Amino acid sequence: MRFFKAAAWVAFGVSTCVAAQTAEQSTEQLKEQLKQQASQQGNNPLDLPADVKEKMRQAMEGKGEYNIPTGNDGLSHLSDEEREFYQSRMEDVQKNMNKLREKGLLKPFEKETVDSKTKKYEDVAQQIGDHSVSQLEKALQEHVGVSEQDASTFAGSSAPESRQNEPVEYAMFLSFSMTKESIRKAILTAKENGAEVYFNGLHPSHRRIDQTMNLMREIGKGIEDPPIVRFNPTAFEKFAVNKAPTILYREDERHLIASGITSLSWLKSEFDHHEQSENYGELGPTTEVVEKNLIEELKERMANVDWKEERKKTLDSFWERQTYTRLPRAEKTESWVIDPTIEAVKDVRTPRGELVVKAGTVMNPLVNQSVGLTLVVFNAGDIKQLEWVSNKLKTLDVSGTLMLMTSEINEEKGWKHIEALYEHFAMPVYKLPETMVNRFQISALPAVVSTDLEKAVLKVKQFSIDEEKS
Incomplete structure (x- = not known):
């Protein structure tokens, strides 16, 4: 059921919330601007103004103020000599226009050419509107505390198709000032x-x-196959709706609107009797629209956020929100070798479709590598491991680039702990990913992982601190 399943009934789509303003108002404005721009951009080097081009196009069709008469009606007031002269000149003009048309020089002024250019810009404008909707979805998640699923619904990416941007709009404006039953x-x-x-x-x-x-x-509850229900503050503002219920029927720019009744079929039947838009006013009992415009409410909330404080909270809680791969201290020293050879289970292609690796290809990423890598992995929360790493680095045979990785960070000290490690080792210390633990089969710490480029293998060694001391 669209109305309730997985928060999707309220396609409440704030495709009409902040995005409504972008996808309806801003996009429409942009379309209009681009239409004007498209109509002014021809391939003719003279680059005539749009109004002149339009008059020329109309004249070619025998229309407008500069149309070329097809008969002698327009010449009836002239003398025979004048009529013959102008008739001859008009025939010359027509011949020249035909020559220009044959050479394609009039094509930029033809309606089909202008329409095709306008369509291109309309498509771009629509993409901008769609992009705005996707940005809204992200904003709702980050700043309004909406779940990913609900944000997707509100932003319209999972909502049923709305008619508000179509030529025909048929809608009912409601308010929570009305009773639940109504x-x-x-x-x-x-x-x-x-x-x-x-x-x-x-x-x-x-x-x-x-x-x-x-x-x-x-x-x-219990309504099957319900209508689309949306937050649409833009429509409330556009049609100046402040009473509920209010009904609307619109075709293109012409609309009828009435408050205090819910007879949508009557309003639609009245439409053909009106050549212009009309507001019937209040035809029955109404209540005030008591909800704040959702767009304005979101703007107020965003404006009242202390972003510096929010940033500080986010940074302070960063390490508390991290997950760690906690490993014990190694009880014995042991080592093993890992062959990183892999086989492609399917074709690997670039975004352009170019084949990079064919399915079934066997490859070793260390083959033909010229720079090795040495990883020293430890628990930075264990003082004995810190001491061991400090001493080990003095004698360690480093193959290529050296990287330090810790399995844990002190959650209370967080960034101060990271800063202290950086100052101690004079180099960055990174968080150990779980995937690396699994790939290198590390079961205890400290450990050293290094590349053997000659044999194209990885060498892994776990160290027992107590054995090292003895």
Whole structure:
């Protein structure tokens, strides 16, 4: 059921939240600007202004203020001599235009050419709008505390297709100032008429989006195949809606709107009787739209965030949120060799489709390598291991690049611990990834992993600190 499954019924899509402003208003404005730009960019070196090009195009079709008469009606007021002269000149003009058309010099002014260029820019504008929606999804997750799934739903990436950007829009504006029963009845009416349902923002008593979502699930419980229900503060602002319920029927730029009733079918039937948009006003009982505009509310919240403090909290809690591969101290010294040869189980290609590695290819990443690598792995929280590494580095035969890796960091000291390690070893100390532990079969610490480029193998050795001392 679209209305409730996995938070997806409220396709509440803030594809109409902050993104609504981008994907509807900004994108439409951009389209209009690009249309004008496209109409001004021809292949003709003269690069005539758009209005002149349009007049020329109309004249070629026998239209507009500079159209070329096809008969003698326009010459009836002239003398025979004048008529003959102008008729001759017009025939010459027509011949010259035909020659220009044959050479393709008039093609930049033709309607099809202008439309094709405009379409290209419209596609770009739509991509910008879509990109804005995806950015909204990320912003909702990071700054408004919305889960990844809900953010995806609100941003419209997992929501059903909305009609608000289509030529025909059929919708009902509701508010939580209405009773739950009246909201439910309105939603059922919208379902029966194939209309969408818009809300301006969160319930006035809610601070989190999931609270409003839960309320809507409660109201809509049991409704099968519900209509699309969205936050759409942009539509509330565009049509100046401040009463609920309000119904809307729009075709392109012409629309009808009425408040206090839910008879969507009546409003649609009235549309053909009006040549211009019309607001019928309040035709029945209404309530005030009490929700804050969701876009403005999000802006206020973002403006009130102390970003320096948030950054500090994030940095301070970074190490507390890390996971570690905790390994015991080695009880005995032992070593082994690992052959890093691998076989490609499928073709590996570049984003362009170029084949890099064919399936079945056997390869060893150490073959033909000229610079080796030595990894010293230890637990930086163990004082004895720290002492052992400090002494070992004085005599260690380093093959190529040297890297230090720790299995653990003191969570309370965090960055100070990292800073202290850097000052002690005069080089960075990295966190040991679990994948490396598994790949090198490390079971205890400290350990040294080094490359043997001559044999194209990895050498791993775990050290018992007590055995080293004895």
